[in-house]
Amino acid sequence: MRASALARILGVGVAAVVLSSGCRAKEPAAAGPAPTSAAAAKPAAKKRTIAVIPQGTTYDFWKSIHAGAVKASRDLAAAGTPVEVIWKGPLREDDREQQVQVVEGFVTQKVEGIVLAPFDRNALARPVDEAAAAGIPVVIIDTAVESPAPISVVASDNHKGGELAADELARILQEKGKVILLRFQEGVASTEAREKGFEERMKSTHPGVRIISSNQHAGATRETAKTAAENLLNRFADVNGIFAPNESSAVGTLLALEDSGRAGKVHFIGFDTSPDFVPAMRAGKLDGIIVQNPFGMGELGVKTMMRHLEGETVEKHIDTGVTLVTPANLDSPESQRLLSPPLDKYLD
Helix, strand or coil: CCCCCCCCCCCCCCCCCCCCHHHCCCCCCCCCCCCCCHHHHCCCCCCEEEEEECCCCCCHHHHHHHHHHHHHHHHHHHCCCCEEEEECCCCCCCCHHHHHHHHHHHHHHCCCEEEECCCCCCCCHHHHHHHHHCCCCEEEECCCCCCCCCCEEEECCHHHHHHHHHHHHHHHCCCCEEEEEEECCCCCHHHHHHHHHHHHHHHHHCCCEEEEEEEEECCCCHHHHHHHHHHHHHHCCCCCEEECCCHHHHHHHHHHHHHHCCECCEEEEEECCCCCHHHHHHCCCCCEEEECCHHHHHHHHHHHHHHHHCCCCCCCEEECCCEEECCCCCCCHHHHHHHCCCHHHHCC
16 A cells, blocks of 8 residues: 556567568579568567556555566566556545546556556446456456456455464564554455454454454545544553554554654554655564565566466466564565565666
8 A cells, every 4th residue: 555657668669671572582483482581470569558557656555566567568578578558546545436437447448458456346346347348358456356357366365464463463462462453444355354364363363462442444544544543542541552454554553653652662563565664663663564565466467467468378366475574584685675676676
């Protein structure tokens, strides 16, 4: 849950060479067909146009997906299957109407494929169905949509991510204490799955840890999340731990803990990556984050779409994984790969 320049990765066209009859060499009748060059024998690969539509364009999570999509387009062009990736999405993650309009616009434009991270699983179902009815395949990334139309879903196991957060927070609290689940927003399938995984795991496996609040939502920005977290910290002075299920809610919670002087005193697990999180972990203000692979989502989303357009059968579900990053494994190669995707290499 990151504004970026529109990425257009242009395929290389191959020009045909036409020879006039006056320039054609006269051949003996017995000779076979004139030899042809490899370039003349193999037609130029068709350049495909794929739209990639994120939930928002502000946070680092979406910038990582963008960079992965650009990498895919470069890899495909190098392999002889050029593709133009058009990146367009709402500025704010809670702008359902704008995301619906973006999808509808690309259907009207008749792009050849859409890779979509739907903000609202219900609101985006109709546009996805309409795209499929128009003959435009859709690959879903990051979060699900209430439609059978997508050819593939490329996403993390978000329920598992919530379980990892519950296990780590319970371990830190030595299996006893009071915790808060600060939800993100209603209708977002990915964060709802994380919240459900956290809540179910804590109740079933860690009965000594009690969830004292789970009905408050952070909202779409770090500012609204900070306000929500401040209200909860004021209301529950005896809280021992907090879980925030996405980047913006985690950043807002971190700010609230810092401003209240309780950072490092109230244990805290977040989700996704942000430039704020590594320094916070090193300073003991953040106990860990559940990290996805948004760069891989963007790359696999585009490559999966291209495989489908080229006639291949693609997997219905592709799990891009979740990983717990803590101060203990922060500097491992795997953690650094997930925390620091090569954005500068692929984005202007």
